[in-house]
Amino acid sequence: MNEDHTRTPLDDSLSQNSSTVGPKSLRVDARRNRVRILDTALSFFAAEGLSVRIEEIAQQAGVGIGTVYRNFPTKELLFEAVIHRYQQKLVEEAESLLDHDDPGEAFFRYITRVIEGGAANKALTAALSGTEIDMETVASGISDNLRDVLGKLLARAQQSDAVRADIGADHVKALMVGTILAIEKSADEIGLPVGIISVICDGLRTKPI
Amino acid sequence: MNEDHTRTPLDDSLSQNSSTVGPKSLRVDARRNRVRILDTALSFFAAEGLSVRIEEIAQQAGVGIGTVYRNFPTKELLFEAVIHRYQQKLVEEAESLLDHDDPGEAFFRYITRVIEGGAANKALTAALSGTEIDMETVASGISDNLRDVLGKLLARAQQSDAVRADIGADHVKALMVGTILAIEKSADEIGLPVGIISVICDGLRTKPI
DNA sequence: TCATAAACGGAATATATATTCCACTTTATT
DNA sequence: AATAAAGTGGAATATATATTCCGTTTATGA
Numbered sequence: 001m002n003e004d005h006t007r008t009p010l011d012d013s014l015s016q017n018s019s020t021v022g023p024k025s026l027r028v029d030a031r032r033n034r035v036r037i038l039d040t041a042l043s044f045f046a047a048e049g050l051s052v053r054i055e056e057i058a059q060q061a062g063v064g065i066g067t068v069y070r071n072f073p074t075k076e077l078l079f080e081a082v083i084h085r086y087q088q089k090l091v092e093e094a095e096s097l098l099d100h101d102d103p104g105e106a107f108f109r110y111i112t113r114v115i116e117g118g119a120a121n122k123a124l125t126a127a128l129s130g131t132e133i134d135m136e137t138v139a140s141g142i143s144d145n146l147r148d149v150l151g152k153l154l155a156r157a158q159q160s161d162a163v164r165a166d167i168g169a170d171h172v173k174a175l176m177v178g179t180i181l182a183i184e185k186s187a188d189e190i191g192l193p194v195g196i197i198s199v200i201c202d203g204l205r206t207k208p209i
Numbered sequence: 210m211n212e213d214h215t216r217t218p219l220d221d222s223l224s225q226n227s228s229t230v231g232p233k234s235l236r237v238d239a240r241r242n243r244v245r246i247l248d249t250a251l252s253f254f255a256a257e258g259l260s261v262r263i264e265e266i267a268q269q270a271g272v273g274i275g276t277v278y279r280n281f282p283t284k285e286l287l288f289e290a291v292i293h294r295y296q297q298k299l300v301e302e303a304e305s306l307l308d309h310d311d312p313g314e315a316f317f318r319y320i321t322r323v324i325e326g327g328a329a330n331k332a333l334t335a336a337l338s339g340t341e342i343d344m345e346t347v348a349s350g351i352s353d354n355l356r357d358v359l360g361k362l363l364a365r366a367q368q369s370d371a372v373r374a375d376i377g378a379d380h381v382k383a384l385m386v387g388t389i390l391a392i393e394k395s396a397d398e399i400g401l402p403v404g405i406i407s408v409i410c411d412g413l414r415t416k417p418i
Numbered sequence: 419t420c421a422t423a424a425a426c427g428g429a430a431t432a433t434a435t436a437t438t439c440c441a442c443t444t445t446a447t448t
Numbered sequence: 449a450a451t452a453a454a455g456t457g458g459a460a461t462a463t464a465t466a467t468t469c470c471g472t473t474t475a476t477g478a
Contacts, residue, residue: 026454026455027444027445027446027453027454027455028445028446029444029445029454029455029456030445030454030455030456033455033456053434053435053436054435054436054437055435055436055458058457058458063456063457064456064457064458065436065437065457065458066437066438066439066440066455066456066457066458067455067456067457069436069437069438070455070456073437074436074437075436075437164408166404167404167408168404170395170398170401171401171404171405171408173395174391174392174394174395174401174405175388175391175405175408177390177391177394177395178387178388178389178390178391178392178405179384179387179391180387181386181387181390181391182383182384182386182387182388182390183383183387185383185386186379186382186383186386189379192379192380192383195375195376195377195380196380196383196384196387198412199373199376199380199384199409199412199413200408200409200412201412202411202412202416203407203408203409203410203411203412203413204408204412207411207417208416208417208418209417209418235424235425236423236424236425236474236475236476237475237476238424238425238426238474238475239424239425239426239475242425242426262464262465262466263465263466263467264428264465264466267427267428272426272427273426273427273428274427274428274466274467275425275426275427275428275467275468275469275470276425276426276427278466278467278468279425279426282467283466283467284465284466284467
């Protein structure tokens, strides 16, 4: 009775590369369900944060609760799996901006994009900020990877004198998180996001004189 | 059996002016308990946010759960009562800065103070940002009052050309909330708050050239 | 001091939801 | 087609906590 189908949360997102066999080759129907669950969970988490009921995800995904739990033994683990994707995308995006001609623009474009994307995605917000959950694993995962690339992006921008020198990646990360949260929490006044982002960016720039 | 001791949440904080009789003159022990509950709730909410159990508050306040519920029929109402105090303080503080010589400094001093105070107070954060709860009543109450004074403070600062003209009180409020949340959520890197606040303030300033 | 209404305490109740369990299906293998 | 292994659904369980209920205690005014 010793169930050990519990894969570690970070190595499994279900290797899309159809050729490779994957963790242990799931049965075809199982793999399909897994994808459905992840997709559904993503949209729910993004829209409503961690408070969605597992039952609702299961229903919408067209599977039973039990199936969700077979794949993700815990709500938290499901969340982690969902977030792990997003994280990857963010990091990749940052990396692709690392060899941009204008380090300053690369930097500002990146934080703008992260903020705009995040403001529409409660799941990401929760993951980045640690709101709503403890998030041992993911949090540190995100922090490490994202802080790294962000740090590089920032360093280049600072070297090219586009960004003030007295701040670090932590500041930037905090500012992004805060801005995302602020936008998310505010009544949806039109124009708010743009205005706020502009304030942040201006505050980060080196001063003219 | 029709209990109607349910006072409206905003008119009752227990009128300190000992001379006036108050809402309906509580029995002396009842009044004492009410204060204890409010005080205890404040510190708990500030430290841990809305997730504290009512039972814990009751215990720490030295009363039974029933007594808490007699005074505040709902966890949410208790929270509202607690927040109402803080709100009042914030508004008063803003008002007292309205006739400061230097409108710019008054403005920046105020948002700095709110941010620094808020970052240590999860209750305020929750109330301001709407995190963790719906907060119909308080939210709008805070919004209205605080937005008002904040607007005045901002207007003066803008007239004196200390703050860029293209933003409104909503932006400022969102920025404050975001900053508070960012600081609160970040691991406590020393110096983070100062650095972040400085970025925000710089971003709000009119530009030199 | 007594009677009475007000207030109290905390066990019991209600509710919401995460998680488990297992009899039943479906897939893969022969 | 038959069988074993893998996977499934969803009722049942476990748990956490907000809220109610009511017998007991306490302040107050005569």
